[in-house]
Amino acid sequence: MDATAxxxxxxxxxxxxxxxxxxxxxxxxxxxxxxxxxxxxxYADLLRATARFADNARDSxxxxxxxxxxxxxxxxxxxxxxxxxxxxDSVHERxxxxxxxxxxxxxxxxxxxxxxxxxxxxxxxxxxxEKSIQQRMSLSDIADxxxxxxxxxxxxxxxxxxx
Numbered sequence: 001m002d003a004t005a006x007x008x009x010x011x012x013x014x015x016x017x018x019x020x021x022x023x024x025x026x027x028x029x030x031x032x033x034x035x036x037x038x039x040x041x042x043y044a045d046l047l048r049a050t051a052r053f054a055d056n057a058r059d060s061x062x063x064x065x066x067x068x069x070x071x072x073x074x075x076x077x078x079x080x081x082x083x084x085x086x087x088x089d090s091v092h093e094r095x096x097x098x099x100x101x102x103x104x105x106x107x108x109x110x111x112x113x114x115x116x117x118x119x120x121x122x123x124x125x126x127x128x129x130e131k132s133i134q135q136r137m138s139l140s141d142i143a144d145x146x147x148x149x150x151x152x153x154x155x156x157x158x159x160x161x162x163x
Contacts, residue, residue, distance in 0.1 A: 039086060039161070042082050042086065043083070043161065046079045046080070046083050046095075046153075047150075047153070047154055049079055050076070050098060050153065053076060054143070054146045054147045054150040057102075057105050057142070057143035057146045057147070058140075060139065060143070061136060061139035061140035061142075073106065076102065080099055083095055090156050091156050091157060091160060094149065094152050094156050097149050097152070098146070101142065101145050102146060105143060105146060108139055108142065109139060113132070113135040113136070113139060116131060117135075120132060
C-alpha cells in the first residue's frame with residue numbers, strides 16, 4: 001500500500017472514532033454543566049436561608065425573650081440535606097459547623113430562655129432578671145457565631161464556584 005491509501009484509512013478510522021466518541025464527550029460535558037447549575041441553585045438557596053437565619057438570630061438575641069420566635073428549621077434542614085449530598089468536603093465541614101451552631105441557638109432559645117422569660121411574665125415581673133440577661137447575652141454570642149459560620153460557608157462556596 002502506498003502513503004495515500006494509509007492516509008485514507010487513517011482518515012476513515014478517525015472519522016469513525018470521532019463519530020463514536022463525540023456523543024460520549026458531549027454527554028459528559030452536559031452532565032458536568034447540569035451538576036454545576038444544580039450546585040449554583042442549591043448553594044444560592046442555602047446561602048439565602050442561612051443569611052436570613054443569621055440576621056434573625058442576631059435580631060432575636062436583642063429583643064425581649066417573650067417576643068422571640070424560633071426560626072423555621074424545615075427549609076434549612078432540607079437545603080442542608082441537599083448540600084450534604086453534592087457538596088465538597090470543605091463545604092460539608094462548614095455546613096456541619098453552621099448547623100450545630102444553629103441548633104445550639106434554637107435549643108437555648110426554646111428550652112431555656114423562652115420558658116424562663118414566660119415564668120417572669122407570669123409572676124408579674126416586667127423587668128429582666130440576672131438569668132434572663134445572661135441568657136440573652138448567650139444568645140447574642142451564639143448569634144455572632146452563626147453569622148461568622150455563615151460568612152465562612154459563603155467564602156468557601158465562592159471559592160469553590162470560581163472557574
